[in-house]
Amino acid sequence: MKLFTCQHCGQLVYFENDHCESCARRLGFLPGQMMLSALEADGDAWRALAGDDGARYRDCANAQFGACNWLVRADGPEIFCAACRHNQVIPDISLPENLPRWQQLERAKHRLFYSLLRLRLPLANRIDDPDHGLAFEFLAVAPDTPKVMTGHDNGLITLALKEADDAERERMKQLMGESYRTLLGHFRHEVGHYFWDVLVRDGGKLDACRAVFGDDSQDYDEALKRNYEQGPPPDWRQHFISAYASCHPWEDFAETWAHYLHIVDTLEMGTAFGLKIEPPIVEGDALDTALDFDPYGPGDIQRLVDAWLPLVFAVNSLNRSMGQPDLYPFVLTPQVVGKLGFIHQLVHG
Structure with a gap:
């Protein structure tokens, strides 16, 4: 993630800010320019102080719910921004407990889309591609509905709204024996499955991917069942980024994809701060x-990798000084680095 400043007063501002805390100027994100911009009212629209395209902008329709600070062109037909137009189902926000959780999901999802746009990856939605476009369903559990499972199915990513509850997410983390569980991690993992379809299966890279991650034609349900009954192989740390990655090549790819996004986005933030x-x-x-x-x-x-390892050692040490768990509790073995290298070549190909 970049660092952003208010173009009106020079104050540092966060990616999620919709106004400057210093001068109170309205802010909005321009996905076409990858810039958070101070805004100036122009009739029923905004003009951005960042850039010089002279365009007029409107708020994304989800801004009214405090769920989005991205902008759309005022002269275009879209009412939802480049991130929100991928939403297919959102929770019932008339229920007071649902709105703040949906807002948390959107903050994580917008950070995901920042990375996907920075990497210039193909992002068809369900209007562009009704059968295979990338779409999201954010579902709340109700007494008369089946259990909601976070997962991916042919471009449709489902996230359980309860994952935005910190206590519930921590409970699941402990129950599943995980060392890391975040909303952003969920998004990055599940979108990895989508891009396996788009870039590997449909992109002519299936044989090359199998040479790195293994044969994905093995029965997926049986592999998951075996993983939950028997656990990961004893030497999984030598070959996989996480225990869950060891259960099937699809999960190995998705986990490695997620970690690739963790690494590049955190390194960009470190670069923005000029860290040494x-x-x-x-x-x-x-x-x-x-x-x-x-x-x-x-x-x-x-x-x-050479930049990541010293940074991780430093921030993990800082976290321990505050009594917090390691920020990045994973090990990059040579085989894992090779898998990250495959992802790197794939996204830049």
């Missing part, structure tokens, strides 16, 4: 890095 890691107590340069490049670019995967 150079602990004087350590001999040699094994933990040295200067974040001064674009991790979303098409460079070598090894450069990303």
Whole structure:
């Protein structure tokens, strides 16, 4: 993620801000320019202080619910922004407990779309492609409805609204024996399944992917059943980014995809802050890095990994100083780095 500033007063602002805390100027995100911009009223529309395209903009229709700060062109037909137009079902926000949870889901989803747009990945919605477009259903559990399972099915990503409840998410994390569980992590994982369909299956990369992740034609349901009954193989840490990744090549791909997005987006934030890691107590340069490049670019995967490992060691140590768990409790073995390299080549191909 980039750092953004208010073009009116120069105050640093967050990606999710809809107004500047310093000058109170209205803010909106321009997905075409990947910029958070201060706005100036122009009749029934806005003009953006960022950029010089002279265009007029409107708020996304979900802005009225505090769920979106992205903009759409005032001269276009769209009422929903580039992220919100992929929504197929949202929860009943007339129920007071649903609105803040949906807002949390949208904040995570918009961060996902920032990365997908930065990588210039294909993003057909259900209007563009009614059968296979990327769509989201955010479902709340009700007494007369079946259990809601987070997952992906042919472009349709379902997320249980209860995942936006911090206590429930932590309970599931402990129950599943996970070291990491976040809303953004869910989005990045599930969209990995979608892009396996788009970039691997339909993109002519099936054989190349199987050479790295294994034979995905093995029975998926049986693989999941075996995983839940027997657990992961004893040596899974040598070959997979997580225990869950070991259950089937599809899950291995989706988990690796999610971690690739974790890495590039966090490195971009570190670059925006000009971070440099150079602990004087350590001999040699094994933990040295200067974040001064674009991790979303098409460079070598090894450069990303070489920058990531010192950063992770530093932030994990800082977290422990505050009594918090590690920010990134995972190990990048050589085989995992090879899988990340496949994802890197895939998204830049």
